[in-house]
Amino acid sequence: MNLTYLILLPLFTAALVLLARNASQVKVISLLGSVAQLILSVGLYVAYRKEMVAGNTAQMFFEADYKWFPAWNIGFHIGVDGISVAMILLTAFVVVAGVLVSWNVSKMTKEFYFLLILLSLGAYGFFISLDLFVLFFFLEIAVIPKYLLIGVWGSGKKEYSANKLALMLMGGSALVLVGLLGLYFSYAGHSFDLMKLSSIHIPIQIQKICFPLLFVGFGVFTAIFPFHTWVPDGHSSAPTAGSMFLAGISMKLGGYGCLRVATFLMPDAAKEYATIIIILSSIAIIYGAFATMMQKDLKYINAYSSVSHCGFVLLGIGMLTQTALTGAVMQMVSHGLMTALFFAVIGMIYERTHTRMVQEMGGLLKVMPFIATTLFIVGLCSLGLPGLSGFVAEMTIFVGSWSHPDNFHRIATIIACMSIVVTAVYILRAIGQTAMGPLKEEYSTLTDAKWNEKAAVIVLLAGILAIGIAPGWLNDLVRPATEIITQKIGAVK
Amino acid sequence: MNEFFSILKPELLITAIIFILLFVKITKTMKTSALLLLIQGLLLLNFVGGFFFNTEGNLFGDMYFSNHLLMMQKSILNLAVFLISLLFANCLRHHEHLPEYFILMLSALLGMFFMISSQNMLMFYLSLELATIPVAAMANFDLEKKASSEAAMKMILSSAFSSGILLFGISMLYGATGTISFNEIPFALDGSVLNILILVFIFTAFAFKLSIVPFHLWTADVYEGAPMATSAFLSVVSKGSVAFIFITMLYKVFQPMSETWYNMLIILSIATMVIGNLFAMRQQNIKRFLAFSSIAQVGFIMVAISSGSAKGISSVVYFVLIYVFSNLAAFGVASVIATQSGKERIDAYKGLYKTNPFLSWVLALALFSLAGIPPTAGFFGKLFLISAGAFKANYGYIAFVALNMIVSLYYYLVIVRAMFMDRNEQPIEKIHLHPANKIGLIICAGGIVCIGLISWIFDHIQSLVG
Numbered sequence: 001m002n003l004t005y006l007i008l009l010p011l012f013t014a015a016l017v018l019l020a021r022n023a024s025q026v027k028v029i030s031l032l033g034s035v036a037q038l039i040l041s042v043g044l045y046v047a048y049r050k051e052m053v054a055g056n057t058a059q060m061f062f063e064a065d066y067k068w069f070p071a072w073n074i075g076f077h078i079g080v081d082g083i084s085v086a087m088i089l090l091t092a093f094v095v096v097a098g099v100l101v102s103w104n105v106s107k108m109t110k111e112f113y114f115l116l117i118l119l120s121l122g123a124y125g126f127f128i129s130l131d132l133f134v135l136f137f138f139l140e141i142a143v144i145p146k147y148l149l150i151g152v153w154g155s156g157k158k159e160y161s162a163n164k165l166a167l168m169l170m171g172g173s174a175l176v177l178v179g180l181l182g183l184y185f186s187y188a189g190h191s192f193d194l195m196k197l198s199s200i201h202i203p204i205q206i207q208k209i210c211f212p213l214l215f216v217g218f219g220v221f222t223a224i225f226p227f228h229t230w231v232p233d234g235h236s237s238a239p240t241a242g243s244m245f246l247a248g249i250s251m252k253l254g255g256y257g258c259l260r261v262a263t264f265l266m267p268d269a270a271k272e273y274a275t276i277i278i279i280l281s282s283i284a285i286i287y288g289a290f291a292t293m294m295q296k297d298l299k300y301i302n303a304y305s306s307v308s309h310c311g312f313v314l315l316g317i318g319m320l321t322q323t324a325l326t327g328a329v330m331q332m333v334s335h336g337l338m339t340a341l342f343f344a345v346i347g348m349i350y351e352r353t354h355t356r357m358v359q360e361m362g363g364l365l366k367v368m369p370f371i372a373t374t375l376f377i378v379g380l381c382s383l384g385l386p387g388l389s390g391f392v393a394e395m396t397i398f399v400g401s402w403s404h405p406d407n408f409h410r411i412a413t414i415i416a417c418m419s420i421v422v423t424a425v426y427i428l429r430a431i432g433q434t435a436m437g438p439l440k441e442e443y444s445t446l447t448d449a450k451w452n453e454k455a456a457v458i459v460l461l462a463g464i465l466a467i468g469i470a471p472g473w474l475n476d477l478v479r480p481a482t483e484i485i486t487q488k489i490g491a492v493k
Numbered sequence: 494m495n496e497f498f499s500i501l502k503p504e505l506l507i508t509a510i511i512f513i514l515l516f517v518k519i520t521k522t523m524k525t526s527a528l529l530l531l532i533q534g535l536l537l538l539n540f541v542g543g544f545f546f547n548t549e550g551n552l553f554g555d556m557y558f559s560n561h562l563l564m565m566q567k568s569i570l571n572l573a574v575f576l577i578s579l580l581f582a583n584c585l586r587h588h589e590h591l592p593e594y595f596i597l598m599l600s601a602l603l604g605m606f607f608m609i610s611s612q613n614m615l616m617f618y619l620s621l622e623l624a625t626i627p628v629a630a631m632a633n634f635d636l637e638k639k640a641s642s643e644a645a646m647k648m649i650l651s652s653a654f655s656s657g658i659l660l661f662g663i664s665m666l667y668g669a670t671g672t673i674s675f676n677e678i679p680f681a682l683d684g685s686v687l688n689i690l691i692l693v694f695i696f697t698a699f700a701f702k703l704s705i706v707p708f709h710l711w712t713a714d715v716y717e718g719a720p721m722a723t724s725a726f727l728s729v730v731s732k733g734s735v736a737f738i739f740i741t742m743l744y745k746v747f748q749p750m751s752e753t754w755y756n757m758l759i760i761l762s763i764a765t766m767v768i769g770n771l772f773a774m775r776q777q778n779i780k781r782f783l784a785f786s787s788i789a790q791v792g793f794i795m796v797a798i799s800s801g802s803a804k805g806i807s808s809v810v811y812f813v814l815i816y817v818f819s820n821l822a823a824f825g826v827a828s829v830i831a832t833q834s835g836k837e838r839i840d841a842y843k844g845l846y847k848t849n850p851f852l853s854w855v856l857a858l859a860l861f862s863l864a865g866i867p868p869t870a871g872f873f874g875k876l877f878l879i880s881a882g883a884f885k886a887n888y889g890y891i892a893f894v895a896l897n898m899i900v901s902l903y904y905y906l907v908i909v910r911a912m913f914m915d916r917n918e919q920p921i922e923k924i925h926l927h928p929a930n931k932i933g934l935i936i937c938a939g940g941i942v943c944i945g946l947i948s949w950i951f952d953h954i955q956s957l958v959g
Contacts, residue, residue, distance in 0.1 A: 069948040071807070071955040072880065133876075141867045147906065151914045159914050163906060170902050174895035177876070181883045181891060209888065 001047045001062050003078045003128050006088065009037050010121040014114055023109040030113040034096045041092035048085050059484055060130060060195065073191050077131040082481040083329050086474060087127045087256055090336045093463045094248040095120045098241040100456035101344045104351065105153065105239070112153060115145040116241060123249045132180050132192040132261065139253060140173055146246065153239040161237035168230040172220030176257070179213035182206055183265065197265050204268055211269030214262040215277070221254025224314060225284035228307045235303035240347025243299065247306050248340035252332045255313040259328065259485070263317055267489040270320060277318030278412045284311030286415060289422040298346045298356045301430050302339060305382060308419060309335045315416055316397040319409065320489050324400025325482040327393055330474055334389035334467055341378045341460040345371060348453050349434070352446045358430050363439030368448040372435040374457050379427045381464055384420050389467035394420070499548040500559050503567045506542055507603045510535045511596055518592040525591050529582060532595050533929065536575040543568040555674065556613040562957040566737050566810060567606055573730045573817045574602055579933030580825035581722035584832040586927065594634055597627040598726060605734035609741070614663045614673035617738070624734065625652045628727060632719035644718025651711040655701030662694030675746050682749045692747055696757060699742070702735040703791050706764040716784035721828035724780060728787040729820050733813040736794055740806055743798065751801050758799040759890060766792030770900040778837050779827045783820070786863060789901055790816065793875060796882035796894050804884065807955040808877035815862065815874040818940035822859035825934055826852050833924045839908060844917030849924055853912045855934045860905040862941045865898055870945035877951070
């Protein structure tokens with residue numbers, strides 16, 4: 001399978017969107033494009049599966065290396081392993097749902113969809129690139145769409161949030177850039193190529209400098225404590241699809257980068273700094289959970305709980321065991337689907353009630369049973385109910401981290417486990433107040449979900465259930481890739 | 494004889510155009526609008542002609558030197574001047590002294606061509622003066638405006654001052670080494686205190702021209718007072734050409750003292766970036782804003798120059814090429830708006846997207862390119878500048894440079910935010926674009942999007958550097 005299609009298809013869709021005559025054409029083109037992309041991504045999974053069954057043991061599948069700036073030894077080197085395939089699937093699901101949810105956007109529709117597609121292009125490119133320059137290029141390509149989506153179509157203090165998000169993410173990428181340059185010059189003959197860099201042992205002094213730069217730089221994207229402050233503002237000000245993309249895809253770029261670039265290339269430093277990573281992520285988990293309890297706005301609730309949930313991703317990476325790493329990837333996929341659905345539902349409620357304040361709502365189950373039920377399901381997924389994806393991912397991380405026999409790791413695990421209780425408190429309280437109780441009079445005429453909203457919910461729910469009920473396929477997909485990383489870590493003395 | 498023409502071709506072409514314009518002016522047979530079309534056509538021919546019959550060689554007893562890299566640099570400057578003739582059609586079209594304006598501009602360009610090709614301090618000094626004095630006259634071209642004369646006065650005084658410093662440096666250099674030829678100086682330098690003093694004086698003269706902090710004080714006032722086309726010429730063509738010869742001077746002439754100028758570059762580039770960025774944040778006038786942003790950009794160029802390697806040269810040439818498109822697009826949009834509505838304040842740009850979506854997108858693209866965000870070409874330009882600078886493995890400095898990129902993003906976003914997000918009851922009304930303006934802006938936008946993604950361009954420049 002040729003991976004360039006994954007980039008060319010969104011590019012083609014975006015070009016068609018620009019050429020479209022009116023708003024309805026724009027929507028149809030975007031929907032068709034994103035559905036085609038979903039089919040392509042599922043096709044990629046099937047093809048990947050076939051190769052694995054056939055006994056292909058290569059580290060990266062479907063590799064291709066095109067010339068790009070040979071003067072700098074930069075190549076357009078692409079390829080996928082299990083982790084990338086999982087993330088690509090996640091992206092494809094979220095994009096389809098995001099396009100469907102935004103069906104009612106009437107302000108500058110063409111620009112809106114163009115930016116959405118551009119954002120997804122950045123994510124696809126990021127997940128398939130095996131050259132760190134290309135990876136960085138795609139990481140930054142999403143800055144403009146994010147900034148404009150929040151600033152133009154957002155709500156509340158949108159300009160402030162858009163600025164904060166753009167500057168903080170840019171700051172993160174500045175750190176990443178310096179770290180990447182350090183890696184580039186550490187290879188004899190200079191190379192950004194991930195596979196080439198992974199084949200050599202990077203000097204320990206360089207690892208000690210570059211690892212924190214890269215980990216914190218990517219960490220800003222995935223809300224590492226204390227650089228998580230853009231998350232609540234950015235998510236709550238963004239339009240519905242914007243929040244979905246931010247939390248569902250964009251935050252995962254960071255986690256993927258931490259794992260694929262920082263930990264994979266610099267195992268010595270990863271071991272060295274693991275303690276700090278675990279401490280920071282434990283703080284993020286607990287702090288995020290308690291901060292959520294104080295929130296009254298549904299979007300802020302989900303934003304802060306994202307900080308907490310993404311803490312699990314970093315915790316899993318910090319534990320450095322194979323099970324924990326697998327769990328971290330599963331948590332990325334699970335959280336991506338779940339939080340996208342959560343934001344979608346919040347958007348649907350907000351469109352009808354024109355408020356996101358929990359105490360102003362009540363009894364919505366009576367007028368909009370479909371939306372309220374989805375809210376229940378996604379809430380339960382968030383607090384880790386067995387049968388849904390959240391449980392599978394978090395459980396895998398806990399099992400992986402408990403396998404460390406020492407007290408430090410176990411205490412961190414216990415702290416992380418306890419946050420689930422806090423999660424249960426805020427989620428149940430928020431959902432209970434929103435969906436149950438007496439129905440307010442002004443809400444009695446509200447309508448339930450329309451076809452596009454139902455379709456978006458079903459797409460995302462399908463993903464959540466597919467992981468929650470039968471997690472084996474995701475596990476099989478991710479495990480070979482994480483095994484290579486743990487082997488590298490195991491080889492460290 | 495044939496070789497003479499092909500080596501000196503860029504200069505001869507410019508001279509020919511100057512003469513044609515002179516005759517047109519004297520005979521007074523053409524209307525200004527037709528004249529502008531003629532000028533644009535000639536400049537386009539000149540730009541295209543730059544790619545044919547190129548030969549390497551020395552002339553005038555080794556005073557003048559040309560090779561394919563220099564031809565490339567000259568083509569970039571030609572392109573910039575052609576784009577200026579398109580982008581500022583709106584404001585130049587009705588100017589009664591249009592031919593004089595271009596005669597002056599082309600004289601300055603001729604000076605720059607000789608300057609970047611010079612192989613001798615004498616040639617260098619003469620051509621530098623030829624490249625400076627016409628620009629002062631260009632700054633004075635809004636004849637009714639007081640600010641314009643003030644700008645010209647400031648420009649000529651500061652140039653005279655810097656020329657004085659340069660001449661003093663050159664005379665000391667001659668005293669110390671007994672030669673003014675670029676090829677002989679490096680062997681005569683011994684790193685003594687006097688040599689360092691010489692380097693400081695010559696460096697200072699360059700710092701004036703490139704508006705490196707602390708020699709930048711004239712920049713913002715001149716940009717603000719001068720006609721927009723002159724400011725654009727100063728910030729792109731003049732800066733670019735001086736950056737090219739600056740590289741030759743440091744890499745070739747002062748090669749034995751690379752330790753010294755490396756330290757000077759590092760310190761001054763930090764000062765330039767910080768001051769440029771901090772002042773750009775606080776500007777309300779779009780011209781002053783672009784002046785300080787161009788100061789900050791020079792700081793980034795210095796990062797690459799400090800590397801002292803072939804990558805440093807190629808990335809600077811590449812960056813200047815990208816800078817031509819991005820900065821001229823920004824100036825072009827600002828000039829169209831200023832000519833039509835008379836508004837130069839950034840506040841006036843609020844809500845521009847509602848009325849002028851095309852202009853807003855072009856300006857946004859230009860600003861993103863200046864800030865270095867992909868997929869625009871500026872991303873590649875900036876990244877290569879920084880990567881070249883990282884050859885010395887001084888990561889603290891590189892991290893500082895990267896952090897400065899965030900600060901610069903902040904103030905470029907201020908304008909984007911004003912155009913796309915801020916509400917305004919009375920935005921600037923729909924602007925009618927002259928076809929030349931439109932073509933120019935489309936070329937710039939196309940360049941901003943394409944130049945980075947087509948990696949062949951960088952590789953070509955790199956192969957010329959060797």
